[in-house]
Amino acid sequence: MNEISSHKENEGAPGEKLLQRIAMIAGVFSFVVCILMVANYIQLKKADPTNMQVITALVDRLNQNPGDTVLREQIRTLDLLARKAYFTSQWQVRMGGYLLLAGLAVMLIALQWIRLRRKINPQLSEEQDLNIFVVQKKARILILSGGGLLLFLSLLFGFLTNRELRQKTSDATKIAAVQSDSTGVQTRPVDSLAASVQGSGEDTTSAVASNTTTLMAGVAEKTAFSQAGSAEAGQPLPASEIYPTFRGPNGNGIAVQKNIPLDWDGPSGKNILWKTATPLPGNSSPVIWGDKIFLTGASETRREVYCLDKNTGKILWTATVPKIPGASSQVPKASKETGFAAPTAAVNAQGIYAVFANGDLIALDHNGKQLWVESIGFPNNHYGHASSPMIYNNMLIIQFDQHTSAKIFAVNTSNGKTIWSANRPVKASWSSPILVPNGASKEVIAAAEPYVAGYDVKTGAELWKLEAITGEVGPSAAYANGIVFTVNDYSKLAAIKLGNPPVQLWESDEYLSDIPSPVATDKYLFVVTSYGVVACYDAQNGTKFWEKELNNSVFSSPVIAESKVYLVDRTGITHIFKVDKEYVSLGEPKLGEPVSCTPAFANGRIFIRGEKNLYCIGK
């Protein structure tokens, strides 16, 4: 017993107290350093030398008075001080780290040394033998349970995520198919757009980038267009044969069609292939599906949809909107400039969808047979409903901004049932939604006071919103290369870079529009005022390249086709100019009839709706 007990009695070895004190001092030292480091870290996080309020305020003052050299020097001195303080704090944190490590090391070594010098008395349990059978049994149960749980979790996880993965793989395959299909119907328009943009001297890299983006975003479109073709002719329709919505596909003012004429004359009939009188007036623009053109017209009491033969101009059929049960019988207070048929119809493979000033919404098939009819509600605004719907696959998206209960919603084009609806706490607006790429999908952009917002096209979830413009917003947004442009009169022109979160890149208040919508390419933005001035800006930074007085007012929105801007003024003159940093006119052909509508395009043809007639121009 003596020898064994002597082993246990070995506490309080010489020098232990010293080691204890060293450990304690090192511990306290480490703790103090730790506290100081935390305080320093917080200070470092708060002090961002590149974003100091004082300096920002002084810079603003300097911008107002650029000649103030004293202020300039003051800013420089402050900036230098802020940076010095920042880097000193960084050095302190770094040094603190080393000190902390050193302190901890000393403490731990001292503690371990104590442990090494002082043997711990063995604690002998009463039960000498370990009951291995109990241990083994428990271990077996635990391992079986753990293994089972692992298997269950992997199966559960696999089942839950495999669907999503399959979807991703499928999407990826589609994207690959779209990219590799150089002769496919869908790649052509995109390629032609890229080619046209490149032709105008745009940066090739950005064109490729935007091309890729568009291709990826076009997966859903491809399906839609394929469906479209099969519905009509059993063959897919090229995108150049389709002009489905107001301001073209996606409502963005970019037409993919080619060989658009530059010269015509309405009074003499030069290059006018045909003109057809529209029975009822309307400020809606034509939309095109294959060989058919669709148009709407309305009076206070009557609302009609017309289908014309694209080649002859003959009205193939007229559909009248019936009395919709439950719809209000009020007549909206539409001004003459707005009219009762301001929204442009939308068309897809299944049919044509037209909405009118009083909120009547009708769906017809391509032969004029009514598919369904609904009322979106009598608009609580002071011009009637004027926003044009947008098409995405089998969804008809309607921006319904009014004084109360403003919303944006999507209905199923097959049956008119609501797919999604998103409330919009905004003031009344008359702008139309546009579709922009968002990864492999798209998002809907809607502008109104007080904000421009993006919505997931599939779910209607609000993805972002940014306060940008105010007032009674009429112009729709424009989009190019990840930037959304929005404008309104008596407010401002704002460029918003999409991202997470979206940020305003620049703004301007020189030329503002209350009716025509802007149009943009990767490099240029064109803004048209209703009093007849066109201004071209650098899309990236807002530098104004040029402005051009047209001498006539403009209600129509500009459209870009083949790197040329087509803009029709109210007298019927189409101003055609290059997409360039200088104004280069390519022609100013006359129609001979007042025009408020935006033209539509087909290969080799342009369709312009005048006050009374629809014109087909081509060679």
Add this chain to the structure above:
Amino acid sequence: MNPAKPNRPDKEKNISVPMKKGASIAMLVILLALLALNNFGIQRFPKPDFESKYVVPATQAPMPRSIILEYLDVVVLLASISLVTWFVLKKRSRMGVFGVTVFSILYFGFYREGCICAVGSLQNVVLGLFHPEYHIPLTAIAFFIIPLLFALFYGRTFCAGVCPLGAIQDVFAIKPMKLNEWVQSLLGLVPYIYLGLAVLYAATGTDFIICRYDPFVGFFRVNAPFFMFVIGVLFLLVGVFIARPYCRFFCPYGVLLNLVSRVSKKHLSITPTVCIDCRLCENSCPFGAINKPLGHKSPESRNVTVKRLILFTILIPLFMLLGGFGGSMIHGNLANVNPKVRLASELLLPDNQLTSLQQVDVTTFRSSGQAVDKLNEEVASIRRQFYWGGWILGGFVGLVIGLTLARLAIPRYRKGYWPSKGECLSCGRCLEYCPVKPDMNDAQLNALKKSAAQ
């Protein structure tokens, strides 16, 4: 002389030799002159002229670590591991092991910043095996093999105080608690899963996850992302009470050392001669790596035990199949760690759902003009690799579970207190608890035995 070649006249020979020499010198001069062109290349783009008289510092590129220093690392490893082995087996000195532990923290930890380490070298070896185009450094091979060789002969002396990851945890083991054996059995499966994952990701060229999630390298570099820092702090804090949690329940290299060490001939023993069952060392191991005497009679009949063993042995293929199926089910999730797979997924996300880093990836890819379909082809191939990898990983985990269950079905009988060769980290803590000395004679031993029995 080659009869086919006509002899040249001597004159011609005399002229051609100096000409050859001259041509060679000229060629050498031209080549050296070409090297000097690099200087012009650097100056091709003029430096900006700063108004503030700022002097642009000379461009500096970090030099690669000298090969001599890399070999020095191997020498230091060899020396350290030999020293620990000597301290443990010959000197039986815990103090000596502790000294090497502190040295390893300083050298392999803070000086070498945790790299290269034997634990991570496992991935280099796997990558080299599956990707012949990968040039595996000799030091990586040495760091992988040397600890295993020592473990094969002398047990896990590398873990004792040479591994910087183990060493830093060792000094934090201040109040170690004892874990239940069955809990240890369960947690002991985790390193096998981690090993399987590390091999899978290294074999597919995806990532070196052991290095990426190394909890202590941030301390050694005094620079760690917040997540890594938190994980490291948690391990060290847990390590105060549960000694060396990473070594015991995570380290994938420890799995290999464990397996190899089981057959080591000259492993550390608690007693220098014979165990007198005094029980003084019973609770001395903070890692629960001391095998105690087992003398209980089995409460079950031999038939039941044998049947259980047969059942678990038969079930091993089933466990492997189930594990493989489970692994294949999550192959997509496993593949998502791969940067290319992640990029392909990011390309499908709406821009506003991308983080700033993801946006950089996506923008870079789009700007590069690379074809998405090519990327998707690669991603499909990677996913296929992960599908089969998932089967193999799951099968491996099933095998480990099956073998562990079979092992736990075998009744054990032991005498005396001996270190578990696989689990023992050869730290030497237990050595000084043993009252038996190497030079004790039989009388002294008998006296001790008598004392222990009392």
